[in-house]
Amino acid sequence: MILIKNGRLIDPESKRDEVTDILIDGKTIKKIGNGISEPSIDKVIDASGMIVSPGLIDVHVHFRDPGFTYKEDILSGSKAAAKGGFTTVVCMANTNPVADNEGIIQYIINEGKKxxxxxLATAAVSIGLKGTELVDMEGLKNAGAVGFTDDGMPIMNAAVVIDAMEIAKILNVPISxxxxxxxxIYNPGINEGKISEKLGLKGALKEAEDVxxxxxCILALKTKARVNIQHVSSGQSVDIIRHAKLKGADIYAEATPHHFALTEEAVIKYGTNAKMNPPLRTHEDRLSIIKGLEDNTINIIATDHAPHSNEEKERGFYKAPSGIIGLETSLALGITYLVKEGYLDITELLEKMTINPAKLYNLEMGRIKEGAIADLVLFDIDERWTVDNFISKSSNSPFLGHELQGRVKLTLCGGRIVYNDYQSTINYI
Structure with a gap:
């Protein structure tokens, strides 16, 4: 058994926020309360001054496995996630081969068990991510896919989208x-605006996202499907999503840390490490995203963790791939740019990184209560640290060298310590 003592337990689902003890027996939380004492305790963790929250859940990661494992693989990505406080991740389907068949879904699930x-694995919506012919959605759900997405590729055919939404509704799974x-889009990865003009580049219009x-959103209203709008970057899109939700659409929406922390001007300073799809937008768009997080129009924070090699990112802006890594900095960026700036309180931030992602994917994780799985993260909300290295195979991040606030100290998944930067506080009985 593991006893976590004197931690500030924050459970966003129940709104519980108190200093207390947590007793873990095997994979589950056995007891929560003050002054817990059991004769069979193996480890005691003094969590004084720490926040204890549900393990973080990221619904949008690219582990590049199979097909691009020189950038990341399931094991290296998982270790990076654990360092960032994540105990559950949902992998996107744009692997090579594409995750549009049962064999690839089973491969990802089996590697994930190691x-x-x-x-967790999503399956593609369309065969080969081509946007024309639907996959066998029921068969892929039965094979273990938790949802469907052609992330990285828009589905241009509205009839295909309607059909996919209607099937997802029947299967009770989200479609992203x-x-x-x-x-x-004239040149992906950079906003069409003053910075692209300064660099002599054509960019991506905000309207590419808005339309x-x-x-x-209209099709979500029609089909009543559970729809997730990925990595929102445009203020106008926030307004559209807000309106659709008020009309009754079952819509979730993601914001990435880079879209609420940075603007298009980061391209000048960080070059291709600030190139991503959709691109960083204007200061006004950034504030609109934060407003969307404040009023819960955007109810999920997801990293869109997208590893690339240094060689790929050094090819110049036209040729370099889009995307940055994000698992190891996500919580700290949320604390630094949202909590410490007064936009969200810590419970609201954690809600968007735990229970809301769990609800999107029908997961039993994301909660702290007796009988629940012991997926937990301990972090110091006030500790300042400088981003200087990564566990990920890749290092394509504009946040290298940044001082952030809020540091993960310990991550437990299924009652097992999977990341530990907190050794001095653990007593082995």
Missing amino acids: SPINV FHEEDPNL MVARD
Whole structure:
């Protein structure tokens, strides 16, 4: 048994926030209360001054496995996730081969079982991510897929989208969308605006996102499917999603830490490490995303963890791939840019990183209560640290060298310590 003593327990689902003890027996939380004492305790963790929250859940990661494992693989990505406080991640389907068949889904699930955390798999919506022919959605759900997405590729055919939403509704799984019309993108990864003009580049219009978000919000209203709008970057899209939710659409929406922390001007300073799809937008768009997080229009924070090699990112802006890594900095960026700036309190931040992602995917994780799985993270909300190295195979991040606030000290998944930067506080009985 493991006893966590004197931690500030925050459970966003129940709104519980108190200093207390947590007793873990095997994989589950056996007891919560003050002054817990059991004769069979093996480890005592003094969590004084620490917050103890449910393990974080990231619904949007690219572990590049199979096909691109020189960038990341399921084991290295899982270790990076554990360092960031994540105990569950949902892998996207744009692998090579594409996760559009039972064999690839089973491969990801089986490799995930070897990792220190919970690794879940989405399946593609369309065969080969081509946006024309639907996969066998029922068969892939039965094979273990927890949802469907063509992330990285927009589905341009509205009839295909309606059919997919209707099937997802019947199967009671979410369907997630990458919202960028390629006809309105001249050069991906950079916003069409003053910075692209300064660099002599054509960029991606905000309207490329807005028109797709508007379409899929309308279709979500029609089909009543549970729809997730991925990595929102445009303030206008936030407004559209807000309106659709008020109309009764079952819509979730993600914001990434880089979209609420940075603007298009980061491209000048960080070059290709600030190139991502959708791109960083204007200061006004950033504030609109934060407003969306405040009023719960955007109810999930997801990293869109996208590893690339240094060689790939050094090819110049036109040729370099889009995307950055994010698992190891996500919580700290949320604390630094949202909590410490007064936009969210810590419970609201954790809600968007635990229970809301769990609800999107029908998961039993994301909660702290007696009988629940012991997926937990301990962190110091006030500790300052400098981003200087990564467990991930890749290091493509604009946050290298940044001083952030809030540091993960210990991560437990299924009652097992999977990341430990807190050795001095553990007593072995």
